[in-house]
Amino acid sequence: MTAETVLFVDDEEHLRHAAAQSLQLADLDVACFADGPSALAHVAREFPGVLVTDIRMPGMDGLQLMARVLEIDPSFPVILVTGHGDVDLAVQSMRAGAYDFLEKPYAPARLVASIQRALEKRRLTLENRALRRQVGGRDVIEARLIGRSDAMVRLRQQVRAIAATEADTLIQGATGTGKEVAARALHRASPRSDKPFVHINCAALPADLIESELFGHEAGAFPGANRARYGKFEHARGGTVFLDEIECMSQPVQAKLLHALQNRTVTRLGSNDPVDLDVRFIAASKQDLETAAAKGLFRADLLYRLNVVTIRMPDLDERREDIPRLFTHLVGEAAARYKRPVPDIPGAVLTLVAGRHWPGNVRELRNAADRFALGLDLDLGRDRRGGADQGGPAEPTLAARIAEHEKALIAAALTAHGGSLRETYESLGLSRKALYEKMQKYGLDRGDFADTP
Numbered sequence: 001m002t003a004e005t006v007l008f009v010d011d012e013e014h015l016r017h018a019a020a021q022s023l024q025l026a027d028l029d030v031a032c033f034a035d036g037p038s039a040l041a042h043v044a045r046e047f048p049g050v051l052v053t054d055i056r057m058p059g060m061d062g063l064q065l066m067a068r069v070l071e072i073d074p075s076f077p078v079i080l081v082t083g084h085g086d087v088d089l090a091v092q093s094m095r096a097g098a099y100d101f102l103e104k105p106y107a108p109a110r111l112v113a114s115i116q117r118a119l120e121k122r123r124l125t126l127e128n129r130a131l132r133r134q135v136g137g138r139d140v141i142e143a144r145l146i147g148r149s150d151a152m153v154r155l156r157q158q159v160r161a162i163a164a165t166e167a168d169t170l171i172q173g174a175t176g177t178g179k180e181v182a183a184r185a186l187h188r189a190s191p192r193s194d195k196p197f198v199h200i201n202c203a204a205l206p207a208d209l210i211e212s213e214l215f216g217h218e219a220g221a222f223p224g225a226n227r228a229r230y231g232k233f234e235h236a237r238g239g240t241v242f243l244d245e246i247e248c249m250s251q252p253v254q255a256k257l258l259h260a261l262q263n264r265t266v267t268r269l270g271s272n273d274p275v276d277l278d279v280r281f282i283a284a285s286k287q288d289l290e291t292a293a294a295k296g297l298f299r300a301d302l303l304y305r306l307n308v309v310t311i312r313m314p315d316l317d318e319r320r321e322d323i324p325r326l327f328t329h330l331v332g333e334a335a336a337r338y339k340r341p342v343p344d345i346p347g348a349v350l351t352l353v354a355g356r357h358w359p360g361n362v363r364e365l366r367n368a369a370d371r372f373a374l375g376l377d378l379d380l381g382r383d384r385r386g387g388a389d390q391g392g393p394a395e396p397t398l399a400a401r402i403a404e405h406e407k408a409l410i411a412a413a414l415t416a417h418g419g420s421l422r423e424t425y426e427s428l429g430l431s432r433k434a435l436y437e438k439m440q441k442y443g444l445d446r447g448d449f450a451d452t453p
Contacts, residue, residue, distance in 0.1 A: 004119055005049035006030045007039045009065065010081070011057045019052070022108035028115060036060035036068075043069050043076065048126060050077040050099070050118040052111070055089070063093065070097045075125045077118035081106070140193075144185040145178070146329055147322035148448040151314040155182070162309050163189035168261065170306045171284040173313025176363030179284040180244060182311060187240040192280060195239030198232050203248035210253055212269055215260075221270025233266050236279045243283040246306075247292060251299065258302045281306065316358045316365065320408040321444065323358075323365065324350040324415035330369035340373055347416030347427060349378070354412035355405060407442040410435070411449075419449035 006023055008030055010016050016032040023030040029049075033039040037060060039051065051069055055062035066078045077099035082089065090101045099121070100114045141156050141163070162169060163186050171179045180199065187197045205213055212222075216231030233241060243249075249257065260266050261281060265274035283306050292298035316323060328345060335342040349372070358364050368378055410428065417423035425435040439446070 003029055003048065004123070005042075005047075006115055006119075007033065007042060007049060007051045007053075009033045009036060009039045009051070009053040009057070009062070011035065011054065015054075018108075019111065022111060023115070026112045026116075028112070028119075036062070036065035040065060040068055043072050045073045046126065046129075047073075047076075048122060050079065050115060050122055052079045052081060052115065055080055055082040055093075063096070066093070066096065066098060075122075077122050079114055079118060140188040141185050144181050144188070146326055147319055148325070148445070149314075149319035149322045150443070151319045152322060155311070155314065158309075158311055159185055160189065162186070164191065166280055167308045168281045168306055169283070169309045169311060170289070170303075171282065171311045171313060172288070173284075173286065174315055174361060175286050176361035177313035177315060178362050179286075179313055180242065181362075182313060183240075183242045183282045183284060186282060187242075187280075190240070190280070192239050196236045197240050197242065198236040199242045199244060200232055201244045203245040207250065210250070211256065214253070215256065215266045216268040216275075218268050218270035221268070225270070228268070231266060231268065233260060233277055233279060234275060238278050240280045240282060243281065245285065246283040247285045247287045247289060247298060254299045254302050258299065258305060261302070261305045316361045320354060320404055321411035321442070323354045323408060324412040325449070326362070327353045327365060327369055328415060330366050331373050334366075334370045334373035338370075338373060343373060343375070345372070345416070347413060350412040350416045351409055352378075354408035403442075406438070407444070410438055410442065410444060414444065414446060414449040417449075419446040421446060 006028055008016060008019050008023070010019070010032075011034055013034070016034070020030050020032050031039075031042070036053065036057065039053070040060075043051070051066075053062040053065050060068075062080050062082075066080065069076050069078055074097065078097065079100045079102060080093050080098045081102045081104060083104035090103075093101055099118050102111060102114065141159050145152060145156050145159065147153075159182060169183075169186065171182055173179050184197060187193060200214070202210075212225075212229070212231065214231050214233055216229050216234055217225050219225060219228045243257075260277060263274070264277045264279075266277050267274050289298050289303050289307075293300040293303050327350065331345060332342050334340075353365075353368070360367075372378055410424070413424045413427050417427065421432065421435060425432050428435065430438070438444075
């Protein structure tokens with residue numbers, strides 16, 4: 001039952017039949033039950049209906065049924081019916097959480113009106129919950145994946161679109177781009193957010209213990225295994241497993257992981273009994289796994305099973321206009337972590353930060369923010385762009401590099417002045433008109449800089 005449904009409970013058959021007729025004539029879907037446990041089996045936190053139940057019933061009475069229903073969802077509308085005029089019972093029931101109280105014999109119109117009001121209340125409750133989940137998910141994602149660049153807007157849209165699904169996900173990106181941050185944002189915005197997030201660094205697990213760590217073992221499975229132990233996959237029951245640096249996983253373990261992904265079961269070392277696995281897998285790699293698979297360094301069948309959805313984390317160079325805002329945010333985090341006051345960040349520092357190349361991406365920028373929060377020298381004068389071309393992407397043209405640099409400098413000035421246009425164009429030595437034109441050219445919105453933390 002997924003449509004709005006009235007669960008009607010009464011141990012007398014003729015009363016169930018009469019109620020069903022009245023409700024069906026009012027275009028209400030109804031399911032009738034002779035006892036409480038049968039109706040209780042249909043109640044869930046997101047069930048889009050209401051409960052009408054007689055109080056005086058053998059076995060589980062109406063008050064007991066209501067108590068069980070309200071344990072599942074305290075906002076579930078319950079309408080109680082009794083054939084015994086008892087004011088004290090009515091008061092007790094309403095205090096216990098009943099939505100309404102009807103006394104037999106009741107007019108069919110009275111029952112229909114009460115149910116319609118209860119259904120409207122239920123509809124609003126479920127809509128409000130859905131909106132809170134959407135807003136909460138958006139807050140979680142935006143709080144973790146910071147930036148106004150097109151690349152970050154697209155990234156957040158992608159994360160938001162797949163967070164509520166059960167799709168296994170592959171996150172690819174260079175070192176320091178924030179793959180773990182994206183994985184945690186996915187988990188926090190998902191229905192599994194109240195369950196464990198288990199981070200497994202595949203590169204750090206000892207080769208001789210990796211199977212035991214992931215899949216668990218029974219007592220006596222190998223020397224030193226004195227007692228049975230859950231593996232990390234079982235520990236994540238109901239939650240998310242994050243396999244970081246999965247490219248470092250050996251081929252034999254890749255084969256066992258593929259089996260776990262396909263069958264959603266694991267078998268502990270020393271056992272023949274599979275254990276059901278209710279987890280979502282998110283894997284991350286700094287390498288191109290398609291290239292690795294083509295070279296035989298990574299199982300192609302595991303790659304195809306992992307990358308139901310693939311997320312690519314952008315380098316900082318692809319979102320240079322985010323750097324000033326991100327640096328400001330990271331300085332605030334560092335100050336809180338080191339229990340220091342948040343320092344003022346001069347515009348000149350933001351300009352230097354925005355104009356510098358960050359080969360270590362967000363991780364390197366975070367280290368610089370930590371040093372700044374501690375009052376240490378940032379040493380931002382050198383631009384470590386590396387040496388000769390190593391077969392990577394072609395260098396951008398001079399015009400493109402100048403435009404990229406100009407955009408970053410304007411973003412830095414806007415960040416430094418809290419979005420104030422007058423202070424920005426005066427600090428840059430531009431006219432108001434010139435600043436407007438450049439902001440329009442580069443897609444910069446002053447509103448994105450007015451609320452910089």
